[in-house]
Amino acid sequence: MSTSSSTLPRIAIAGFAIESSTFSPHRADFRDFPIVTGDALVNRYASIAPGTQLRDAAQWLPVLGARAIPGGPVLANVYASIRTQILDGLAALLAEGPLDGVFLDIHGAMSVDGMDDAEGDFVSAVRALVGPDTVISAAMDLHGNVTQPLLDAVNLITCFRLAPHEDAWETRDRAIINLVDALRQGRTPLKAWVRVPILLPGEKTSTRVEPAKSLYERIPAIEALPEVVDAAIWVGYAWADEPRCNATVVVTGYDREVIAARAHELARAFWDVRDEFEFVGPPGTLAEGVDAGLASATHPYLISDSGDNPGAGGTGDVTWTLTQLLADERLTAEDSPITLCASVFDHEALEVLAQTPIGAPVDIAVGARVDSGPAGPARVVGILHSLHEGDPAAGRIAVIRVGGLHVIVTEFRKAYHAVTDFTAIGLSPADAQIVVTKIGYLEPELYDVQRGWTLALTPGGVDQDLERLGHHRIDRPMFPFDTFDHEPALEAVILP
Known part of the structure; x- marks a missing residue:
């Protein structure tokens, strides 16, 4: 010393x-x-x-x-x-x-x-x-x-x-x-x-x-x-x-x-x-989560898009979940309940959206510029609901409304893991029937506000299905990948 x-x-x-x-x-x-x-x-x-x-x-x-x-x-x-x-x-x-x-x-x-x-x-x-x-x-x-x-x-x-x-x-x-x-x-x-x-x-x-x-x-x-x-x-x-x-x-x-x-x-x-x-939360498919959310008598119902959670290392622009939501007419009709979808990032899309008047119709492809493995860019056809600037993480933000579905598109990667992430852009999770966000287990604010939750087992760089990812360089044997012929010793090594 x-x-x-x-x-x-x-x-x-x-x-x-x-x-x-x-x-x-x-x-x-x-x-x-x-x-x-x-x-x-x-x-x-x-x-x-x-x-x-x-x-x-x-x-x-x-x-x-x-x-x-x-x-x-x-x-x-x-x-x-x-x-x-x-x-x-x-x-x-x-x-x-x-x-x-x-x-x-x-x-x-x-x-x-x-x-x-x-x-x-x-x-x-x-x-x-x-x-x-x-x-x-x-x-x-x-x-x-x-x-x-x-x-x-x-x-x-x-x-x-x-x-x-x-x-x-x-x-x-x-x-x-x-x-x-x-x-x-x-x-x-x-x-x-x-x-x-x-x-x-x-x-x-x-x-x-x-x-x-x-x-x-x-x-x-x-x-x-x-x-x-x-x-x-x-x-x-x-x-x-x-x-x-x-x-x-x-x-x-x-x-x-x-x-x-x-x-x-x-x-x-x-x-x-x-x-x-x-799993800490009720696991299920995305479809099961949407069904449960629409059937829920209380709201908001939270759905974790866990495979592309930027809070764990996901790119934040996998569009697999967004594509499924856009194809669900229960969410995209004009009289559909409010669903918030956070988010995908796409710098090029924001260049276009930033020049679009609020309330104007939009037809734009977003996301999958970094990780296009599970799905390609998602075509979003709707109304430009709002534009925002100055978020230190997200940069510029656009919200596109497709019936009841509100799609959040950001310029840069951002994790929507707190209620204030939504309220800062004029969206209230408490008023939404369903909130879909790229997260795994819910951070405290979202955990407190949810009135139901599905941990959706979606694809992406942080897929919960480790076998689907395909590890091949970790030390073996390793639980749960392998069975063990005998119990590990688990003896401590003493280091100065």
């Missing part, structure tokens, strides 16, 4: 995160990574916001934060550029004196063209730069992947404990607090690591329901042990075909035997309930 001459420890902050489906033809470019620097980067973390005790406990040195919404793999030149910017920023801080700590805000499922372990490469580069004595603490998504290069490079590591991720910021603050505690104690913990040969989609491992709910509820009691600093369970990321994709348990602490036993305990508990995981 470094011994800075400053009274207060010097702690750098950097982040680089995306969730990448290798089955998605989308490629993440510079536009996908909003950059945050300076005080804005420090102040986003509640534990070190102005006026908190930890704010005055260290010199917080912002480098750069780059976090994208999920998508496909990152273009190699984009990854190299952001990686270099962060390393250059750290080097500039090191030129002023040693760093006592580094807090890294990462994901764990970032794929990069030509690489199999992007986070391992990135964090290893940070370690090589700052040296062996700087304490590195990382916060991750529970849908990330954990490899030995990553673990070798960090001293402290933790991940979310809720899915949906209502504890995302709490987790990042925990990683910061653990870092400060380690510096105060002048020692860093050991890590007990267990790879669990399970790979399941997030919609089958939500902590809203069993068995994941009880599995993750084991963590606080383990973390409360005096010999333990943190306990974490990673579900892993099912929509990448990489050798690192599997479930993982890591327990950090100061007693080798205790953390090994507790890591084995959590891993064994995960393995023992492997056959109990089911």
